[in-house]
Amino acid sequence: MNIFLKNLKWLSGLLLLTVVMVLAGCNAAVDIDKALEGHLQGPAKIYRHSLGGAPSSLDPVNAATVYTNFIVVNIYDTLYRYKYLARPYEIVPNLAVAMPEVSDDGLIYTIKIKKGVFYADSPVFPNGKGREVIAEDLIYSIKRHFDVANRSQGSWLWDGKIVGLNVWKEAGSNYNQTIPGLKAVDSHTIQITLFKPYPQLTHTFAMGFSALVPHEAVDYYGREFSVYPVGSGPFKMLRYESSNYALMIRNIKYRQEPIDLAFEGYDPKQHKQYGIDKIAGKSPPLVDALKIDFIKESASKWASFTKGSEINYSGLPVEQVEQVLSQKQPTLILTPEMSEKYHMFHTIEAGFVHTDFNMRDPLIGYNDDPVRNKRNKLLRCAIRSAFNWQERNDVFYSGIAIEYPGIIPPVVPEFDPDLSNSSTLHNVNEAKRLMLESGWTPDNLPTLVYGGVASVSTRQIYEQFRGWMKDIGYPEEKVVFDSYASFGDFNKAVKQAKIMIIGMGWILDYPDAQNTLQLFYGPYGSPGSNNSNYNNPDYNRLYEQTSTMQPSTERTQLYRKMNNMVIGDCVSITGLSRDDIFLWHKNVISYPDSQILGGFHLKFVDMLDEEGN
Amino acid sequence: METLQYTLRKIITGIPLILGVTLISFTLMVHFGPDKTYDLLGKNPTQEQITEVRHQLGYDQSFAVRYTQYLKELATMDFGYSDSSGEKVSSILIRTIPVSLALILPGFILGNLLGVILALIAAYHRGHWIDKIIMGVSVMGMSVSFLIVIIAFQVIFSSSKGLDLFPVRGWDVYSFTDYLHYVTVPTLASIFVSLGYNTRFYRAVIVEEMGRDHVRTAKAFGAHPIELLFKSVLKNSLIPIITRIMFSIPLVVISGSLLLESYFGIPGVGKVTYDAIISGDQPILKAVIGLTAIMFVFTLIINDILYKVVDPRISLK
Numbered sequence: 062m063n064i065f066l067k068n069l070k071w072l073s074g075l076l077l078l079t080v081v082m083v084l085a086g087c088n089a090a091v092d093i094d095k096a097l098e099g100h101l102q103g104p105a106k107i108y109r110h111s112l113g114g115a116p117s118s119l120d121p122v123n124a125a126t127v128y129t130n131f132i133v134v135n136i137y138d139t140l141y142r143y144k145y146l147a148r149p150y151e152i153v154p155n156l157a158v159a160m161p162e163v164s165d166d167g168l169i170y171t172i173k174i175k176k177g178v179f180y181a182d183s184p185v186f187p188n189g190k191g192r193e194v195i196a197e198d199l200i201y202s203i204k205r206h207f208d209v210a211n212r213s214q215g216s217w218l219w220d221g222k223i224v225g226l227n228v229w230k231e232a233g234s235n236y237n238q239t240i241p242g243l244k245a246v247d248s249h250t251i252q253i254t255l256f257k258p259y260p261q262l263t264h265t266f267a268m269g270f271s272a273l274v275p276h277e278a279v280d281y282y283g284r285e286f287s288v289y290p291v292g293s294g295p296f297k298m299l300r301y302e303s304s305n306y307a308l309m310i311r312n313i314k315y316r317q318e319p320i321d322l323a324f325e326g327y328d329p330k331q332h333k334q335y336g337i338d339k340i341a342g343k344s345p346p347l348v349d350a351l352k353i354d355f356i357k358e359s360a361s362k363w364a365s366f367t368k369g370s371e372i373n374y375s376g377l378p379v380e381q382v383e384q385v386l387s388q389k390q391p392t393l394i395l396t397p398e399m400s401e402k403y404h405m406f407h408t409i410e411a412g413f414v415h416t417d418f419n420m421r422d423p424l425i426g427y428n429d430d431p432v433r434n435k436r437n438k439l440l441r442c443a444i445r446s447a448f449n450w451q452e453r454n455d456v457f458y459s460g461i462a463i464e465y466p467g468i469i470p471p472v473v474p475e476f477d478p479d480l481s482n483s484s485t486l487h488n489v490n491e492a493k494r495l496m497l498e499s500g501w502t503p504d505n506l507p508t509l510v511y512g513g514v515a516s517v518s519t520r521q522i523y524e525q526f527r528g529w530m531k532d533i534g535y536p537e538e539k540v541v542f543d544s545y546a547s548f549g550d551f552n553k554a555v556k557q558a559k560i561m562i563i564g565m566g567w568i569l570d571y572p573d574a575q576n577t578l579q580l581f582y583g584p585y586g587s588p589g590s591n592n593s594n595y596n597n598p599d600y601n602r603l604y605e606q607t608s609t610m611q612p613s614t615e616r617t618q619l620y621r622k623m624n625n626m627v628i629g630d631c632v633s634i635t636g637l638s639r640d641d642i643f644l645w646h647k648n649v650i651s652y653p654d655s656q657i658l659g660g661f662h663l664k665f666v667d668m669l670d671e672e673g674n
Numbered sequence: 675m676e677t678l679q680y681t682l683r684k685i686i687t688g689i690p691l692i693l694g695v696t697l698i699s700f701t702l703m704v705h706f707g708p709d710k711t712y713d714l715l716g717k718n719p720t721q722e723q724i725t726e727v728r729h730q731l732g733y734d735q736s737f738a739v740r741y742t743q744y745l746k747e748l749a750t751m752d753f754g755y756s757d758s759s760g761e762k763v764s765s766i767l768i769r770t771i772p773v774s775l776a777l778i779l780p781g782f783i784l785g786n787l788l789g790v791i792l793a794l795i796a797a798y799h800r801g802h803w804i805d806k807i808i809m810g811v812s813v814m815g816m817s818v819s820f821l822i823v824i825i826a827f828q829v830i831f832s833s834s835k836g837l838d839l840f841p842v843r844g845w846d847v848y849s850f851t852d853y854l855h856y857v858t859v860p861t862l863a864s865i866f867v868s869l870g871y872n873t874r875f876y877r878a879v880i881v882e883e884m885g886r887d888h889v890r891t892a893k894a895f896g897a898h899p900i901e902l903l904f905k906s907v908l909k910n911s912l913i914p915i916i917t918r919i920m921f922s923i924p925l926v927v928i929s930g931s932l933l934l935e936s937y938f939g940i941p942g943v944g945k946v947t948y949d950a951i952i953s954g955d956q957p958i959l960k961a962v963i964g965l966t967a968i969m970f971v972f973t974l975i976i977n978d979i980l981y982k983v984v985d986p987r988i989s990l991k
Contacts, residue, residue, distance in 0.1 A: 120760065125716065212727060212730060214716040216723075217718050285755070288761045303758070304946065305845075354844070354939060361938070367834050368842050369834075370842060547708040547953070549708030549709055549713050550708050588712070589718035
């Protein structure tokens with residue numbers, strides 16, 4: 062005992078240090094109710110959502126990921142948005158008064174924005190009071206993408222399209238200089254002049270990239286504007302911890318616009334079961350606070366959701382599907398236990414997964430020797446025939462994804478449901494026949510290098526691929542895995558065209574097949590988004606031709622022709638769109654969507670009280 | 675005076691250590707770390723845009739220039755802004771290090787304290803069934819993966835299918851009660867895993883001490899077991915125990931506990947560091963590595979001073 066008494070001062074010091082550290086740790090944390098004190102009156106409706114990843118930045122110029130975009134469109138305003146409930150997606154005005162007035166030649170867009178819309182109060186403004194949103198804000202926000210200091214990830218949307226914008230960038234991005242193609246006709250009217258028609262322009266104004274930013278906030282926060290967002294959207298950021306959570310409160314200055322359910326695409330058969338009819342006539346946002354937790358670990362995310370810490374769960378992982386569903390075909394049905402507790406909605410993702418061949422690799426792609434070039438094509442076709450989409454679907458996507466031929470996914474209006482599915486069929490005999498026909502034998506086959514991030518799931522996907530190759534007589538040692546420590550390294554190798562076979566996924570930026578067709582446009586080869594480096598002059602010509610065409614039957618036919626070219630040249634093994642399952646607690650009124658609509662749906666989310674009102 | 679002189683001398687001699695650690699780490703970071711260029715670029719970038727981003731990231735500068743810049747940042751403690759989020763690195767560390775400390779300290783202290791106590795008991799009853807049970811449980815704790823322990827503890831203590839006593843994840847802490855609510859399960863998991871390692875190590879040290887002449891003499895003299903263990907055995911075993919504890923501190927403070935923070939959704943520095951490693955966020959990595967190296971130097975100094983405290987025969991000269 063003596064020894065303890067002698068060292069009492071040491072032990073006391075240690076205890077004191079522990080207490081200080083603990084208190085410091087406590088102070089760094091957040092309690093929602095405490096955080097909301099002084100901001101909201103009365104009992105608050107708090108909606109807690111979980112996302113499977115964290116945004117890297119909240120600056121609209123970096124709204125490149127689903128996660129960033131999810132938050133950005135709730136803090137900031139965009140000119141346009143998509144209807145809450147209508148599918149296929151329909152674009153409608155948001156901050157804009159109406160759809161743009163477009164000149165007959167399709168080159169001049171005139172957009173009026175709503176008057177009386179204010180930025181949320183913030184210390185960045187004089188006296189802390191948010192000022193009115195004006196046309197110049199859109200011009201400033203687009204200019205920011207062309208200022209190299211901002212490391213924009215969205216400049217590709219308007220690159221080489223708006224008159225004078227690239228010249229402005231090359232001249233040093235002086236914000237005081239005007240741009241001929243970006244004019245504020247008056248304080249609430251914007252005029253955009255294009256070099257050539259750009260039918261997707263309106264869609265770009267529904268993306269987080271185009272969100273309106275007040276220059277005062279950028280001036281005030283400088284580089285840290287990415288973590289202190291200030292906008293005129295339905296919510297205002299209260300606290301944000303990158304990689305952990307975002308806590309937002311209702312922007313009390315947000316414009317009053319009662320919900321017109323018919324306009325939003327309400328269909329009682331589909332939506333009444335979720336209680337959507339109860340939000341009719343209310344003005345968004347309908348909840349007082351949003352807490353979005355970023356949880357990457359699926360076990361943790363699931364445990365937290367079932368406990369009620371989050372009330373919305375999106376993207377059900379494979380390991381939970383069997384536990385949650387009692388039936389997968391022909392329709393998904395929840396188990397009675399789950400059904401009692403949760404609402405469920407599922408939808409085909411706005412994107413697809415595909416496996417590309419690197420056409421710049423002479424061993425599998427284009428080859429200067431015409432004979433080898435032809436043999437390479439037949440080898441690619443053989444590999445595609447050996448690919449078993451059904452098995453891929455069963456093992457990695459719970460058997461509930463949709464398989465289809467080509468690169469136009471079902472979510473876009475240009476999808477062709479009648480297209481032959483022969484390119485997606487698993488046909489070992491056909492694969493063997495093609496290899497025999499082109500003179501490929503186990504001895505002369507090239508080594509297939511499958512690239513991917515060093516993770517369990519990628520390795521499993523590769524092993525499955527290797528198994529299929531073995532079935533068609535490919536020697537096991539000739540199908541190798543090229544692993545990369547991080548996605549950054551993998552992405553770099555892809556962008557430098559160093560990987561022979563690339564497994565990829567794509568999420569659409571807007572509901573137009575042009576967004577997936579550009580993935581195979583020759584000039585967009587690595588380091589562009591055309592990872593396969595496909596370069597077919599006929600395809601390129603059609604892409605250029607359609608790039609200025611408004612949606613029409615003729616354009617759809619041309620899109621489908623391009624789709625057939627990709628299928629015919631066996632450039633990519635396609636395609637599959639995953640089925641996203643969303644679950645949410647029954648006291649929440651919601652119709653979630655994680656992609657095209659993304660975070661836009663949050664302003665329509667409402668909570669029922671204990672009496673169900 | 676002797677201590678002060680020793681401290682200053684050690685700080686000066688610690689500089690080469692810091693330079694060595696930072697040089698090796700920086701070399702690894704530059705040559706083997708993820709390249710962030712393409713993460714920051716938009717779709718269809720031109721060569722000019724790629725060059726711009728590489729320039730902004732400093733990738734186009736020579737290694738010597740970049741390393742010198744790093745040393746300057748370390749000297750001024752200004753590591754700039756995160757390449758991912760754009761947030762000031764110092765703000766990130768100020769926000770996350772206290773959280774990691776608050777998370778790790780209870781488990782760290784209890785894990786070591788219990789480890790010493792169990793080791794004393796096991797060593798005293800060496801070869802007896804008590805010793806065997808303690809060692810068996812220790813091996814069990816060491817054998818189970820930390821990840822499995824975390825998930826199992828989450829299910830048992832926190833989930834709606836288990837006892838449902840604690841939150842599954844998060845850090846909504848505003849009072850000491852909240853703190854206990856959030857820290858209990860991570861602490862239990864951390865103790866469960868660390869206890870085995872600690873007990874085995876401390877037992878080995880104590881068993882060695884138990885065989886010494888002065889302990890045998892004390893036993894022959896009829897010393898009470900408690901007095902014998904604490905006064906004759908533990909006090910003389912403190913040098914390796916202190917060494918083990920002290921050298922764990924920099925890693926605990928700066929690196930935090932990645933798995934605990936990830937699975938319990940706790941916004942500590944471990945998670946931030948892990949994300950920085952994966953994404954190649956060099957400003958954050960440089961700060962964490964530099965600070966860890968500096969803490970090691972200070973740990974060495976404190977460690978040596980503590981040696982003298984527990985054993986006055988040791989000279990700081």
